Amino acid sequence: MIRTPTTFVLGAGASIPLGMPSSGDLKEQILNFPGGEVQQLILDHAGVIGAELQEFQTSFRLSNASTIDQFLEHNTDLRDLGKLLIAGVLLGKEHPNGVTDPNTASHPEHRNWLPYLFEHLNCQKVEEFAQNKVYFVTFNYDRTLEFALFQRLKHYYALDALKAAEALKQFEIIHLHGKLGELPELAAAADQAVKFEGVKNPSEVIRASKMIRVIHDEDISDKDPEFIRARELLHSTERLVFLGFGFADDNCNRLGLRTLSGKPVYCSTFNLTWAEMNSIKRQFNPQVSLNWEVGNYGISDYLKRWNPLA
Numbered sequence: 001m002i003r004t005p006t007t008f009v010l011g012a013g014a015s016i017p018l019g020m021p022s023s024g025d026l027k028e029q030i031l032n033f034p035g036g037e038v039q040q041l042i043l044d045h046a047g048v049i050g051a052e053l054q055e056f057q058t059s060f061r062l063s064n065a066s067t068i069d070q071f072l073e074h075n076t077d078l079r080d081l082g083k084l085l086i087a088g089v090l091l092g093k094e095h096p097n098g099v100t101d102p103n104t105a106s107h108p109e110h111r112n113w114l115p116y117l118f119e120h121l122n123c124q125k126v127e128e129f130a131q132n133k134v135y136f137v138t139f140n141y142d143r144t145l146e147f148a149l150f151q152r153l154k155h156y157y158a159l160d161a162l163k164a165a166e167a168l169k170q171f172e173i174i175h176l177h178g179k180l181g182e183l184p185e186l187a188a189a190a191d192q193a194v195k196f197e198g199v200k201n202p203s204e205v206i207r208a209s210k211m212i213r214v215i216h217d218e219d220i221s222d223k224d225p226e227f228i229r230a231r232e233l234l235h236s237t238e239r240l241v242f243l244g245f246g247f248a249d250d251n252c253n254r255l256g257l258r259t260l261s262g263k264p265v266y267c268s269t270f271n272l273t274w275a276e277m278n279s280i281k282r283q284f285n286p287q288v289s290l291n292w293e294v295g296n297y298g299i300s301d302y303l304k305r306w307n308p309l310a
Helices: 010-018 023-031 037-046 052-061 068-074 076-091 096-100 115-123 127-133 144-156 160-167 201-211 226-234 251-254 274-281 300-306
Strands: 008-009 135-136 172-175 239-243 262-265 289-291
Touching: 008 096, 008 172, 010 144, 010 300, 023 052, 023 068, 023 076, 023 096, 052 068, 068 076, 076 201, 096 144, 115 144, 115 300, 127 160, 135 226, 135 251, 144 160, 172 226, 226 251
Parallel strands: 008 135, 008 239, 135 172, 239 262, 262 289
Antiparallel strands: none
């Protein structure tokens, strides 16, 4: 059980071992959308014509924006189509086996890191599971974490779907940029539910796209409840674990990293150089103790080496 209050901050890299694309791969797949008949069906169902899609992709390409989020932040008239394309790509990557099998990664650095988390969340009784003092703040749209936790609860503790969902609702998972809908077992209303099974229904892709948020600084000053709560957690919990997080300036500022008091902070650093790590270090209050190292260690290997939940 995790007894020390801990907040995980998840970036795109945390979802790569669970079958999701990196932000760069997501950009490329959007630029090459549609990539097959299923994606073409999504466009047809949404009434998107070829010229409209081509204009979007040309503008995105010429913008040289690093991510689709950056592009949509400044191109408000293209947001609806952009969110549809995001949902069309990412929902197609949501496959149960990619989340629940720890050995599906083609590269060692992309091994599934969830077994490490589950090992430390483990309790003898499901009633004790909610006593884990762990919180999740994610910049990702996908529901891989929720799905994996739901499956863990259901099958490890031999629960039916309703009881597993009730146990999962005790965890606080904040999607700062919205998400691809609610898992059907967790949805409060039918129009929020989107199945975790890839793309089988184009109407679900449209529904999911409407639950994606495009963030602009003026939207989150002191009004956005998700960012307010995220900052509260980062300041109040005793330990922070950043996994697959890119430390973009905007995201660091929005989280208020420079105002954090002294506490242990763990950061996975796959493929980062010392120069890049020194630049990231300046995003934090100097009182913060950073626990990391240079090297090509994927998230799973980093967690085993540093064992932040010990």
